[in-house]
Amino acid sequence: MLTRIRLTSILQSVRSGPGRAVISLRSEATVNKNAVSTKPFENVPTRTGIYSWKYIGLILQMKPFTKNSSYGEFVHGLHREYGDIFKQRVGKGWVVYLFNPADIEVVLREESRYPYKSPLVLSSIFEKRKNIRPSLASLNGEEWRSRRQVAQEKMLRPAAVRNYAPLINDVADDFMVILKAEGRMKDTLRMMMSYATESIGMLCFNKRLGCLQRSRESDELMFHVRQLFHQLGEHFYHTSNNLTCFLYHLAKYPEVQDKLYNEVMTKMQSTDGNIDYSALNSMPYMTACVRESFRVIFPVMLGPLRIIEKPMVLGGYNIPSWTPIHLCSQIACQDSRNFDGPTIFRPERWLRDESGKRNIHPFVFLPFGFGVRNCLGQRFALQEMYIFTAKLLKHFRLKLPPGTEEEDLQYHYKTFVLPSNTVDIILEER
Ligand code: HEM
Secondary structure, eight states: OHHHHHHHHHHHHHHHHHHHOOOOOOOGGGSOTTGGGSBOGGGSOOOOGGGGSTTTTTGGGSTTTSSOOSHHHHHHHHHHHHOSEEEEEETTEEEEEEOOHHHHHHHHHTOOSSOOOOOOHHHHHHHHHHTOOOOGGGOOHHHHHHHHHHHHHHHTOHHHHHHHHHHHHHHHHHHHHHHHHHOEETTHHHHHHHHHHHHHHHHHHSSOOOOSSOOHHHHHHHHHHHHHTHHHHHHHHHHHHHHHHHHHHHHHOHHHHHHHHHHHHHHHHTTTTOOOHHHHTTOHHHHHHHHHHHHHSOSBSSOOEEEOSSOEEETTEEEOTTOEEEEOHHHHTTOTTTSSSTTSOOGGGGSOOTTSOOOSOTTTOOTTOOGGGSOTTHHHHHHHHHHHHHHHHHHEEEEOOTTOTTOOOOEEEESEEEESSOOOEEEEEO
């Protein structure tokens, strides 16, 4: 299903791309000075035979024809087979997949002022079906730029985000009272969604919606808020998914949790028990823990998607303009060439050494994308995560239910990550 949807949307983007997008194209002759020493596009590795057939080449590599049950799994398989660059027929054209951070950097550094990308697939299908105004993530060209400018003013300025911190602190405080009574987060994701909904209520109406307590009414309310705020509401819920995975990691690794608890308590002494965006800048271990959680369970499937507006040399091959490129940060984050012992949860790898350096390629880890098309809500998302986590650790020690400590969290992607099972976390009062 996901494969079919993606295929359609990529096709649409490619078709409507060059002719209609309002972008500045540099002359193709001025780019690619190394073209002579590079290999032609035809030589980019790919599966041949029926797998390279137009329209059905990709479908034939998915269930029920193969064991691949998701698009992500399929891309992982090809990466193991071909390495850091390969192409796949998707619909009529080709999509190129990149894994080497140096190549990813080339694509992103060359972005124009109006980076062209495939719309977020599920959202655009939903928008078309319901005949509603497309969300920012689904737009391109001038329409995208004018809408983005207005929203960016309000959402990416640290001062704007900081204004909301007291409201979110209040919501988190009330949640702590409920959690004290319950002693457990039996369905952590559901609880984090009610925290997100309540936070949206405060951000949008400066009003409490009453979603923290579980009831049929609050479930219904959450449903309606999601419908109402389709444009941003869905994004708010991504924060709940990631926060659930993060809390799971803290419960699973008690030594990390203790270290973070110490940092939180030290910080809270100087902030009256509240956390705001500027306080976060002086919580390096919190930042490191969230990054590590995102690295291990990457928030989005594969990573950003761009359509290059001019020819480029990538991985030693000439790639023509208007080729869709998937920048596979998710898989690069699991690669031992980029991260030592990639399966180990070790937030310390994100801390800077005494000289202020960190030995991580700046284009390997892109959970919020990059550049002028990066995630508009990243500051809100992080603020929401940090505030909740800090308050939770202040009051509770997080534990996994006995007998499940060795298990790994199962998750899957619907473009964004989702835990596959209910996440149960025991809260031991401090
Ligand atoms: C942890 C939670 C979140 C993650 C991991 C996340 C991740 C992303 C990613 C990877 C992109 C694509 C960026 C690119 O292509 O360079 C994106 C775009 C976007 N995100 Fe988020 N996001 C999160 C939360 C939010 C929230 C809370 C909001 C809104 C309040 C939001 C609003 C948006 C919008 C509007 C775009 C489209 C931007 C554009 O196309 O110009 N996101 N997000």
